[in-house]
Amino acid sequence: MTKPVPTGDRGRSDQEILRRGLTAFSELGYDHTTVRELAARIGVSRNFVGDRFGSKSAFWFAVVDFACAEAEVMSTPDARLPDDEFVKKTIRGFYRNAARHPDLHRLLADEAARDSDRLTYLYDKYIEPSFVHIWEPIDRLTAAGRILDVPRHLLFFTIIGPTMAMTHAPLAARLGRHTPTDIDDLDRYADQIAELVIDGLFVVTGS
Template identity: 45%
Template sequence: MPEEEKILRRGLEAFAELGYEGASARELARRLGVSHNFINDRYGSKAAFWRAVVDSAMEAQLARLPQPDPSLDDAECLRRFITGFYLTAVGTPLMDRIMLEELSRDTERLDYLYERYIAPTLDLMTPSIERLVAAGRMAPIPLDVLFFTVIPPMSGVIQGALAQRMGRPVPTSPEQLTATAESLAAIVVNGLLATGVTGH
């Protein structure tokens, strides 16, 4: 693994465990195995380092999302997208922990996440949703309600300690996590589509 990739990976682990505020420059340097002024010298600031960590993790995650396919029914497009979203969470639990923490804080970091990643991701779903609503196959739903319908079930993939107390096997295999992601997506999409279905 190249040095830069190792540094970003260790930064991801630190921010996921400690949160942004809890990850002091001194603690970051210790975990990265670098001098105390390394982050400022290389990235300019802790905030800039956080953005580099997030960009590295999120760009890899988004690259694995299925792209809209005009040959598919809109309901199937929505199902594939949400399933793909949960499946990426299986492979990126650290980034998802950072995301879930940052969503509750009104900060410049939230602005960054929203403008660079959340809004563009929602934009990928919007055309299919608009057509489903227009066809009467899905009830109109405000963007914020849609977001909080789709996002919270992601914790079912990444909150392993709680899930194990509810009976999830220890250790949990990748196949089991994949099945969980697919089951969560099916429940969410079926719920969205059932809301506005009439005569089907």
């Protein structure tokens, strides 16, 4: 669906073009991100998106593929881990990913609010494959009475929901969150969120 990313004009690297596009889409949403706004934010001519990518839509797909690859959203823990450790490590990794790549996760949250070809693409290529590895361990833990027995969609949103703490920085700041100073600070913050969610999921055994 996407084309190889060409070299940008005015000396912009491919990576810089796509990262600036990601920031624009994540802040404004797809419908409110005009081609003119993209050009202004990227620092290229107004015709750049159309000439190089074909359309705003094609550029969005290129941005998403680049961002998901850069964030390594498809990576999973070692499948040889015990089920409980696999689930916990997956959740911790998910929040660290959201903390380090807030623009991507904000874009995902925005697209999840409406039905579209873009959501279908995100779900089929990234969301479902990213979670498929965790469902079987969760099912086994649920059957063993170690995780609360609730519908899968509730588990999904229980895990996904707290990413707002990482992606909605203005609100988080008003609620008292300090501004992270480095990667270690981001990881500690993400780990705190993860432990709250893990404690809730494993409340049956108090793990």
